Amino acid sequence: MPVDLNLAHASDQLFFVAIVLYTLAMLGYAAEFAFGRPWAAATREDAEIEAVVARTAVPADASELEAALVGPRTATETVSRPATAPAGPVLGDGRVVEVAASRPARSWLRRPVDPDDGAGAGGGSGALFGRIAVALTMAGWAVHVGSVTTRGLAAHRVPWGNMYEFSSMIALVAVTAFLLLLLRQPVRYLGAFVMLPVVCYMAIAGTVLYTPAGPLVPALNSYWIKIHVVAVITASGLFALSAVLTGLYLVRSRYDSVVARGAEPGPVARLGRLVPSAAKLDTNTLRVITFAFPIWTFGVIAGAIWAESAWGRYWGWDPKETWSFITWVIYAVYLHARATAGFKGRRAAVISLIGFAALTFDFYGVNLWFSGLHSYQGPGV
Amino acid sequence: MSIDTEQLSTQPAPPPQRPAHQRPLATLRRGWRVLTSMRTALLLLTLLAAAAIPGSLIPQHSLAPSAVARFQQKHPTLAPIYAKFDLFDVFHAPWFAAIYALLFISLIGCVIPRIRLHVRALLRRPPAAPRNLARLPQSARWETDLPVDQVVAAAARTLRRRRFRVATDTTTLAAEKGYLRESGNLLFHVALLFLLVAIGVGSMFGYQGSKLLLDGSTFTNSNLLYDTYKPGALTSPSDLDPFQVTLHQFKATYQPDGSAATFNAYVTAKTASGQVSTHDLRVNHPLSFGHTNVYLIGHGYALHVVLRDAKGNIWHEETVPCIPQDLVNYLSQCVVKAPDTGAMTTRKVSDPQTGQTAEVPAPLQYGFLITFVPTAVITNLGVQSAFPAPDNPRAIVTAYTGNLGVNSGVPQSVYDLNTTGMTPLPIPLDKQFVTPGPSSAKIPLSQGFTLQITGYTQWASLQVKDDPAKGWALVAAILLISGLLLSLRVRRRRVWLRATPTAAGRTIVEAGGLARTDADDFAREFPTLVGRLAAEIRPAAREDPECPST
Numbered sequence: 001m002p003v004d005l006n007l008a009h010a011s012d013q014l015f016f017v018a019i020v021l022y023t024l025a026m027l028g029y030a031a032e033f034a035f036g037r038p039w040a041a042a043t044r045e046d047a048e049i050e051a052v053v054a055r056t057a058v059p060a061d062a063s064e065l066e067a068a069l070v071g072p073r074t075a076t077e078t079v080s081r082p083a084t085a086p087a088g089p090v091l092g093d094g095r096v097v098e099v100a101a102s103r104p105a106r107s108w109l110r111r112p113v114d115p116d117d118g119a120g121a122g123g124g125s126g127a128l129f130g131r132i133a134v135a136l137t138m139a140g141w142a143v144h145v146g147s148v149t150t151r152g153l154a155a156h157r158v159p160w161g162n163m164y165e166f167s168s169m170i171a172l173v174a175v176t177a178f179l180l181l182l183l184r185q186p187v188r189y190l191g192a193f194v195m196l197p198v199v200c201y202m203a204i205a206g207t208v209l210y211t212p213a214g215p216l217v218p219a220l221n222s223y224w225i226k227i228h229v230v231a232v233i234t235a236s237g238l239f240a241l242s243a244v245l246t247g248l249y250l251v252r253s254r255y256d257s258v259v260a261r262g263a264e265p266g267p268v269a270r271l272g273r274l275v276p277s278a279a280k281l282d283t284n285t286l287r288v289i290t291f292a293f294p295i296w297t298f299g300v301i302a303g304a305i306w307a308e309s310a311w312g313r314y315w316g317w318d319p320k321e322t323w324s325f326i327t328w329v330i331y332a333v334y335l336h337a338r339a340t341a342g343f344k345g346r347r348a349a350v351i352s353l354i355g356f357a358a359l360t361f362d363f364y365g366v367n368l369w370f371s372g373l374h375s376y377q378g379p380g381v
Numbered sequence: 382m383s384i385d386t387e388q389l390s391t392q393p394a395p396p397p398q399r400p401a402h403q404r405p406l407a408t409l410r411r412g413w414r415v416l417t418s419m420r421t422a423l424l425l426l427t428l429l430a431a432a433a434i435p436g437s438l439i440p441q442h443s444l445a446p447s448a449v450a451r452f453q454q455k456h457p458t459l460a461p462i463y464a465k466f467d468l469f470d471v472f473h474a475p476w477f478a479a480i481y482a483l484l485f486i487s488l489i490g491c492v493i494p495r496i497r498l499h500v501r502a503l504l505r506r507p508p509a510a511p512r513n514l515a516r517l518p519q520s521a522r523w524e525t526d527l528p529v530d531q532v533v534a535a536a537a538r539t540l541r542r543r544r545f546r547v548a549t550d551t552t553t554l555a556a557e558k559g560y561l562r563e564s565g566n567l568l569f570h571v572a573l574l575f576l577l578v579a580i581g582v583g584s585m586f587g588y589q590g591s592k593l594l595l596d597g598s599t600f601t602n603s604n605l606l607y608d609t610y611k612p613g614a615l616t617s618p619s620d621l622d623p624f625q626v627t628l629h630q631f632k633a634t635y636q637p638d639g640s641a642a643t644f645n646a647y648v649t650a651k652t653a654s655g656q657v658s659t660h661d662l663r664v665n666h667p668l669s670f671g672h673t674n675v676y677l678i679g680h681g682y683a684l685h686v687v688l689r690d691a692k693g694n695i696w697h698e699e700t701v702p703c704i705p706q707d708l709v710n711y712l713s714q715c716v717v718k719a720p721d722t723g724a725m726t727t728r729k730v731s732d733p734q735t736g737q738t739a740e741v742p743a744p745l746q747y748g749f750l751i752t753f754v755p756t757a758v759i760t761n762l763g764v765q766s767a768f769p770a771p772d773n774p775r776a777i778v779t780a781y782t783g784n785l786g787v788n789s790g791v792p793q794s795v796y797d798l799n800t801t802g803m804t805p806l807p808i809p810l811d812k813q814f815v816t817p818g819p820s821s822a823k824i825p826l827s828q829g830f831t832l833q834i835t836g837y838t839q840w841a842s843l844q845v846k847d848d849p850a851k852g853w854a855l856v857a858a859i860l861l862i863s864g865l866l867l868s869l870r871v872r873r874r875r876v877w878l879r880a881t882p883t884a885a886g887r888t889i890v891e892a893g894g895l896a897r898t899d900a901d902d903f904a905r906e907f908p909t910l911v912g913r914l915a916a917e918i919r920p921a922a923r924e925d926p927e928c929p930s931t
């Protein structure tokens with residue numbers, strides 16, 4: 001079937017609009033930092049604020065009595081510890097569990113209330129910019145989905161058959177993961193740091209890597225492409241997110257150590273006050289990698305099954321396979337390092353970044369510099 | 382953390398540091414401990430990843446032998462050093478195998494004790510409460526009116542409903558959940574071992590061969606009939622299933638830009654027991670004979686050539702496969718060797734002793750290099766192919782006479798013509814360039830001989846791959862993924878409760894919790910769980926909604 005040129009054209013235009021919306025969103029997140037004066041809360045008080053109210057995720061089951069936490073001991077709230085014996089259990093850190101309350105509100109359009117989660121105690125116009133940025137991100141996401149869908153319809157196939165399309169999909173996965181995370185946790189502070197690489201990625205995809213819509217070469221024409229490529233793209237988008245978190249972790253932990261020394265943080269370290277505590281970033285990195293690792297493993301195995309049906313062997317140490325393996329091993333080392341004591345923090349962060357470097361090389365370096373079977377040609381001799 | 386010596390993992394505790402005994406047994410035992418430690422495993426894993434890097438950056442014999450040859454020509458000093466360290470064949474190098482084997486042993490040494498510990502943990506009650514619950518990472522404390530025994534019973538009920546494994550005594554309760562995490566982790570590591578075994582067995586007992594088949598020809602699976610044949614270390618020729626494949630027609634279609642659209646090889650398969658079936662063999666759709674698969678991996682053109690003497694007698698006739706030089710537009714090179722012509726010629730030989738040359742009679746032999754161009758266009762670079770389909774097919778012939786060396790005892794490739802010691806035969810330019818076909822112009826050679834290219838056809842190259850263990854590798858991979866998911870998604874945690882009566886007749890309840898990792902969100906789950914426990918540990922509700930008291 002011939003390519004539907006109108007749809008292909010529409011896809012390209014939507015792609016461009018998505019980049020514009022994402023860029024505006026990125027500026028919005030940046031403006032939130034600029035006008036929200038996040039540093040007001042983020043320096044010395046940080047240590048005290050660590051122990052602020054934690055909203056508990058409580059099952060929504062209405063028949064169950066729900067527990068929530070009240071009565072924080074914090075400098076920012078006026079409620080102090082009750083003088084009389086508390087009504088509910090007292091936790092180790094002094095917070096009181098009360099056996100009644102409603103479900104915690106969703107956090108996405110609102111400025112994070114928990115300074116430990118969000119970007120400090122700013123507010124006002126800053127928060128407004130943040131909310132606009134989230135709305136722009138969602139609009140950009142919808143347009144991006146439209147671009148991917150129309151491309152698939154135009155070419156009558158899955159829209160992930162060449163590097164332009166892979167890059168677009170990886171960016172889409174990263175934005176989707178960020179938006180999903182935003183539904184569950186107040187992570188708006190991540191916005192600027194996610195949108196920046198996404199916009200760069202898409203700009204490179206739309207220029208250097210751009211390929212007009214067309215059919216797949218026979219070697220790619222298999223249902224395994226749907227399974228293998230979807231898994232690999234999903235895992236890559238998530239690993240990209242984990243790399244952003246790791247980067248922020250390193251910035252924040254540098255900021256913490258500079259502040260602890262009583263020195264004035266430099267221009268990069270100063271970014272640290274925009275983001276939550278190092279421990280939180282570290283935990284979130286681990287969570288994202290823990291989630292992505294089995295997907296990557298599955299993607300590599302699906303690739304081996306596909307290779308078995310296309311080329312007659314499930315593993316042949318072709319450069320693409322070799323680098324997928326290297327990436328897999330590095331993230332496995334990361335998980336092992338985290339599972340045993342003594343390898344936390346910065347050293348683990350470095351492993352995570354090395355893993356992402358290997359992944360990036362696997363995606364771009366191997367395709368551009370090597371001509372293995374994965375360079376997507378027809379069968380050779 | 383000193384409160385809980387028993388971790389939630391079965392990772393063996395580090396051995397106590399002992400004074401260095403000089404006895405060999407102690408040294409051995411220490412070596413084994415070091416080898417099977419997690420740290421060593423990490424190191425070996427990293428080494429394995431690092432060792433794979435040169436294999437992707439330096440050309441490899443197993444993937445691209447011609448690239449290796451090119452590299453060796455370009456770097457005459459570096460190449461021998463690389464070769465010495467097997468850098469052209471990293472994945473079969475002894476040092477790569479050594480890392481692999483050490484990791485394998487380390488994994489076995491690590492997994493077996495962990496299985497033992499885990500089984501023990503599964504059979505045992507959850508470990509008893511530590512003395513001071515308040516020092517656990519998660520703890521809570523509250524008072525209730527309920528007596529101690531009812532507190533423990535109510536808490537046990539609540540936790541059991543949440544699928545904790547619970548053990549109680551009169552005043553304390555210990556509960557644990559998420560044993561599947563460790564089971565999954567062990568399943569993962571054991572599956573990894575099995576995968577390595579399956580890969581090894583498959584490569585030792587399998588084989589791989591390739592065969593170029595012209596349209597209309599038949600191949601029988603035998604190690605003697607392959608163009609290339611690579612058996613495993615323990616494969617015997619009798620392992621080859623003697624099936625037959627006949628290629629009726631290979632068909633390729635292309636996009637307007639010349640990229641491939643479809644490749645189809647229409648074949649008939651005959652199994653060893655004589656069952657015949659027809660197939661459309663395509664890329665991604667191999668033909669299976671048990672665990673042996675037949676793949677379509679390449680295609681090309683073949684020319685039909687006829688060599689006649691002056692009287693018109695045919696001395697040589699064959700369909701020669703041409704090897705594509707350009708995988709986009711299929712400009713291809715064919716080699717024809719005609720050692721028998723029935724005619725004689727003279728050849729110069731030099732006497733090594735006297736240094737004199739003399740003309741001696743020798744049989745006339747011809748060698749031809751023919752370039753086949755599927756869609757010929759004339760550019761300022763000469764004749765080029767503009768499209769892979771045969772839209773404007775042409776052949777360009779270069780001829781040589783002299784000694785082909787076919788009987789010299791030195792093995793030769795049928796796809797190469799060694800022209801040293803042969804003389805190029807001058808052919809007028811306009812006669813060199815022909816359109817293959819039954820009425821194609823005859824190309825004049827020496828002594829009245831002519832060469833005619835009477836047509837072209839296509840060939841397909843088939844790869845036969847037998848991996849008797851690939852089913853096991855797949856099973857291992859599935860188990861590996863399952864184990865991994867359990868290991869990374871199941872959350873393992875322990876909860877303890879202690880009830881202490883006060884002088885005032887009430888009961889103090891202390892709870893403590895410990896989770897396997899901080900990423901498990903236990904810090905959020907624990908308060909919820911405590912809220913739940915506090916809600917359930919209450920005097921029985923006055924009215925029971927299920928039995929209304931009328």
Ligand code: HEM
Nearest residue numbers: 329332335336339390392417418419422484487488491868
């Ligand atoms: C000799 C080699 C190995 C040893 C001794 C070893 C040891 C361990 C141990 C002790 C754990 C559990 C950590 C804990 O529960 O505290 C673990 C977890 C794990 N291992 Fe290995 N392992 C080895 C090889 C591998 C390999 C080759 C891989 C894959 C590349 C791997 C992947 C994993 C994963 C994904 C986990 C789960 C990590 C987690 O619980 O967060 N292991 N390994």
